[in-house]
Amino acid sequence: MMGPSQLAAEFWRAGKSAACPIYDLHGHMGPKGTLFMPRAEAPEMMRTMDGCGMRLLVFSHHLALRSPDIGNAPAVEAVRRYPGRLRAYCVINPHYPQQVEADLASFAAHSDVYLGLKLHADWHGVPITDARYQPACEYADRHGLLLLVHTRGDSAYSGPQLVRQMAERYPQVRFILGHSFMYDWDAAVRVARDFSNAYLDLCGPFFYRGVLEKFVGEVGSDRLLFGTDMPWFDPHQAIGALMSADIGDDDRHNICHRNAEKLLRSIGCLPLSAPGAQGIDAPAGS
Amino acid sequence: MGFFDCNVQLGLPIEGRLAPVATPRELLLEMDRAGVERALVWHCAQLEAAPQVGNQLLSEAIAQEPRLVGCWAVMPDHDEEFPPLGTFLARMKEARVAALRAFPGRHDFLLNAVSTGELLSAMTARRIPLILSLERGADWRTIYELLGEFPDLVCILCDVGWPGQDRMVRPLLRRYPHVYVDTANYTVDGGVESLVSHCGAHRLLFGSDFPDSYFGGMMLAIQHADVPAEAKAAIAGGNLARILGEAAL
Numbered sequence: 373m374m375g376p377s378q379l380a381a382e383f384w385r386a387g388k389s390a391a392c393p394i395y396d397l398h399g400h401m402g403p404k405g406t407l408f409m410p411r412a413e414a415p416e417m418m419r420t421m422d423g424c425g426m427r428l429l430v431f432s433h434h435l436a437l438r439s440p441d442i443g444n445a446p447a448v449e450a451v452r453r454y455p456g457r458l459r460a461y462c463v464i465n466p467h468y469p470q471q472v473e474a475d476l477a478s479f480a481a482h483s484d485v486y487l488g489l490k491l492h493a494d495w496h497g498v499p500i501t502d503a504r505y506q507p508a509c510e511y512a513d514r515h516g517l518l519l520l521v522h523t524r525g526d527s528a529y530s531g532p533q534l535v536r537q538m539a540e541r542y543p544q545v546r547f548i549l550g551h552s553f554m555y556d557w558d559a560a561v562r563v564a565r566d567f568s569n570a571y572l573d574l575c576g577p578f579f580y581r582g583v584l585e586k587f588v589g590e591v592g593s594d595r596l597l598f599g600t601d602m603p604w605f606d607p608h609q610a611i612g613a614l615m616s617a618d619i620g621d622d623d624r625h626n627i628c629h630r631n632a633e634k635l636l637r638s639i640g641c642l643p644l645s646a647p648g649a650q651g652i653d654a655p656a657g658s
Numbered sequence: 659m660g661f662f663d664c665n666v667q668l669g670l671p672i673e674g675r676l677a678p679v680a681t682p683r684e685l686l687l688e689m690d691r692a693g694v695e696r697a698l699v700w701h702c703a704q705l706e707a708a709p710q711v712g713n714q715l716l717s718e719a720i721a722q723e724p725r726l727v728g729c730w731a732v733m734p735d736h737d738e739e740f741p742p743l744g745t746f747l748a749r750m751k752e753a754r755v756a757a758l759r760a761f762p763g764r765h766d767f768l769l770n771a772v773s774t775g776e777l778l779s780a781m782t783a784r785r786i787p788l789i790l791s792l793e794r795g796a797d798w799r800t801i802y803e804l805l806g807e808f809p810d811l812v813c814i815l816c817d818v819g820w821p822g823q824d825r826m827v828r829p830l831l832r833r834y835p836h837v838y839v840d841t842a843n844y845t846v847d848g849g850v851e852s853l854v855s856h857c858g859a860h861r862l863l864f865g866s867d868f869p870d871s872y873f874g875g876m877m878l879a880i881q882h883a884d885v886p887a888e889a890k891a892a893i894a895g896g897n898l899a900r901i902l903g904e905a906a907l
Contacts, residue, residue, distance in 0.1 A: 373693040373881070374874030387882040407822030411848035420847055423882060557676075579845075581872050582676030604821050606847045612878030613871070616692060 379624050380615035387608065388425025392625055395632030396607065398520060398550055398575045398599025399431035402446060404438065412603045414450040414458065421457060424607045427629070428644075429458055431602075432490040432520070436463035444475060451485040456644065461490035461520050466504035476511045487641050488518030488546070493529035495522070501534050513542040516639055520548040520573070525556020532559035539567040546635060548597060551576035557583050564591045571635070574627065575599030578610040584617040593623035597631055659887075661877060662895030663689075664789070665816045665842045665865030666697040668719055672706045679869040682719045682726055689725070692873035694866075696725045698757060698898065704731035705761050705794055710739070717753040727902065728755035729789060734767050734774050743780055750786075751907040757787040757814070761795030769800055771807045778804075782811045784906045785836075793817040793843070798826045805834050812836040812901060816865055821846030824853070831857045838897065840865030841876040850883040850893070859889035863898050 373384045382389045403412055411420055412434075421429060433447040447460035462475050462482070479486060489512050493500045500521060512519045521538070523530045532553055539547055552560040552572040564572050564587075574596055577583040587596055598614075600607045614624055636642035670680050679685045689697060699720060704712025709731035720726040730750060733739055740746055750756075758781065762769040769790075771778070781788055788811060790796035805813065811834075818827055818839055824846075830837045831853075841850070842865040853862055864880060866873045880893055 374872075374877060375691060380874075383878060384881060387878075404822075407820075407846070408824040409822055409846055409848075410852040416848065423884075578875070579871055580676065581869055586676065603847045605845045606849065606879045608879040608882050609845045609875040612874040612876065615878065616872035616874030 374612055374615045375617075377615065377621050377624070379621045383611055383615055387423055390425070393425050393427040393629050394598055394607065394611070395629050395636075396426055396429045396600050396602060397518075397548060397597050397632055397635075398573050399429045399602040400434050400437075400604065401431050401450060402434040404434045407604065409603045414454055417603055418454060418457065420602065420607060424611060426607060427457070428632075429602065430461060430487055430518075430520075431458065432461040432463050432492075437465075437490070437492050437495060440465050440468050440471065443471060448482060448485050455484065459487045459641070459644070460485050461488050461518070462486045463490045463492070464505065464508040465496055466498045466502060467496065469504060469507075472504075472508055476508060479511070487636070487639070488512065488520060490520045490522075491530075492522045494524060494527055497529065499529045499534055501537050509538065509542050509545065513544045516544045516546065518548060518635070518639065519545045520550055522550040523553045524551065525553040525559055532556065532563055535563060535570070536566070539563070539570055543569060545569060546639065547571065548573050548599075550599070552583075552587070557586055561587065561590045564595050571595055571597050571631070573597050573599040574610070574614075575601045575605075578613040581613075581616075584614065585619060588617075588619045588623050593619065593626040594631055596627045597635075598627050598629075659881070659891050660696075660895045661692075661694045661864055661873075662898045663694050663697040663866050663868065663873065664814060664863045664898045665791075665840050666699045666868045667702050667870070668699050669702040669712070669715060671702045675870065677869055678702075682723045685869075686723065686725065688868070688873070692877065694873050694877075695895065696727065697868075698727045698729050698902070700729040700731065700759050700789075704759065705764060709733050709765070713755075717755070720754065727757075728753055729757045729759055730755045731759045731761065732774075732777060733760070733765055735777070743776055747780065747784070747907060756902045756905060756907070757789055759789045759791070761791075762800055763797060764795035769796075769804050778808050778811060782808050785812050786905045786907065787812040787814050787901055789814045789816055791816040792819050792823075801830070805830060805837065809834055810836060812838075812905075814838045814840060814863060814901075816840045817843050817867055819843055821849065824849070828853075828857060831861050837861070838863050838901065841880065841893070842867035842871060845876065845879070850879060851885055854883075854885045854889050854893075859885060859892045860897055862893045863901075864894050
C-alpha cells in the first residue's frame with residue numbers, strides 16, 4: 373500500500389517504525405481562531421506523536437506567534453511538562469523590542485526549552501531583513517542556533533531574495549526554510565544549493581505530488597527536514613506522502629530522522645539535555 | 659479495506675504542473691502502486707477548456723477501463739450549450755458517468771434554482787451526486803445557498819481547504835442528510851476521529867486530489883485513524899460505492 377518500499381509496508385502495518393523515528397522540526401501548539409483543531413494541546417499531541425513514532429517535536433506556540441500579551445510562556449510550560457518529547461522555538465515578534473530583548477536575555481536560562489528562534493514575518497508584517505529582527509538574528513548567529521523562518525515564494529516579507537540576504541549576513545545560523553518558499557520550488561532548490569546552512573522544510577511540500585522527488589533529485593535528501601505544522605495537519609498524512617513519493621528508503625530515513633539528528637548534534641542539542649528529563653523516548657507527565 | 663477514490667483528475671493541466679497524469683494507463687499504474695482499487699475521475703479540461711470538451715476526453719479515456727468511473731462537468735443549458743436534459747442523462751449512463759461536477763465561480767454562472775434549477779431538480783430526484791470543489795470554482799456561500807434551495811441534493815464537498823474548515827462543513831452535515839466531505843485537504847490532526855464521532859463515518863469519503871497530491875497521504879491517515887474498522891472501510895470506499903449505487907440514471 374502507498375508504494376512498494378519496505379518502509380512503506382512497515383508504516384502501513386504499524387503506523388510507525390522503530391528503525392525510522394520521526395523528528396518534526398516544524399510544529400505548533402495551542403488554539404488559533406481561524407482553525408478548528410481537535411488536538412491542539414500537548415497531551416493530545418503526545419497521543420498523535422506516539423501513534424506515528426514521533427520522537428521529538430520542535431514547535432512555536434500559536435500564542436507566542438499571535439498574542440504578544442502572552443508570549444512564549446505556554447511553550448516553556450509545555451516543554452517542561454514533556455521534556456523528553458518537546459522542544460520549542462522562541463518566537464520573535466519584531467513589534468515588541470523590549471520583549472525580544474528580554475527573551476534573548478533569558479534564552480540561555482531556557483536551554484532545556486529552546487533549540488532556536490522562529491520568525492513569522494508574514495504574520496507580523498515585517499520583512500525578515502528589517503532592523504527590528506537584527507538583535508535576534510545576531511544572537512542566533514553568535515550561538516549557531518536554528519532559525520525557523522516561515523517562507524513563501526511570493527512574499528514581500530519572507531521571499532527568496534530576502535532569505536538570501538539573511539543567509540549571507542548570518543553564516544553561523546542554521547536556517548530552516550519553513551514551507552520551502554511555498555509554490556516557488558525552483559527558488560527553494562537554488563537557495564539550498566547556494567547556502568550550505570539552509571535546510572528545506574517539507575511542511576507544505578508534502579501536499580504537492582512531485583515536489584519531494586524534485587527536491588531529492590536536485591538538492592539531495594540530506595538537506596530536507598520533516599515538518600508538519602502539527603496540530604494543523606495529521607502527521608500520518610505527511611508520512612503517507614513521503615512513503616508514496618518515488619524516492620528511496622534511504623532518502624526517507626534522511627528526511628524522517630537522520631538529518632535532524634545530525635543537525636541537533638551539530639548544535640549540541642542531542643542527546644537532549646534537560647534537568648529531570650527522562651530521555652527522548654519516555655514522555656514525562658503523560 | 660478497498661480504496662475507492664472520489665477525487666481523481668486526469669489530463670494535462672494548462673499550467674503544466676509537476677506531475678500530471680495524462681492517460682488512463684498511467685493512472686491505473688499509479689493506482690496499482692498505491693493500492694487504490696477504483697476511482698471517480700474527472701478531466702482537467704472540463705474546468706480549464708470547457709465542460710463539453712473535457713467530458714468528451716474523459717468518456718474516451720475511461721471507456722475501456724472499468725476501474726475508472728466517470729464524473730462529467732455541467733453548466734446551465736439555457737443557450738443549448740448542452741443537450742436537452744433527458745438526452746444528457748442518457749449519455750451519462752452510456753458513458754459510465756456516475757456523478758457531476760460544477761465550477762460555477764470559474765465558469766461564471768450561479769448554481770441556483772433560477773440558473774440551473776431543472777438540472778438540480780433532476781439530480782435531486784435521481785440522487786445523482788454533485789461534486790463541488792472549494793479549490794475549483796465553488797465557495798461556501800454558494801454551497802450554503804444551493805443547499806438551502808435543494809436540501810435533498812446529494813452533494814460531495816471536495817478540497818475543503820486548509821485544515822480546520824469544520825465550522826463551515828459541520829453545519830451542512832448536520833442540516834442536510836445527503837452532504838458528504840472528502841478527505842483531500844481534510845487533513846487536520848484528529849479530524850477524522852472528531853468528524854466520525856460527531857457526524858458519523860458515513861459522511862466522509864476518501865478523496866486524494868491525485869495527481870496534485872499523493873494517494874498515500876490520507877490513505878495512511880485513514881488506515882491508522884482511531885476509529886472502528888468498519889468506519890475505516892466505509893470512508894475508504896464503502897460510502898462512495900453506496901452513494902453511486904443509489905443514483906438512478
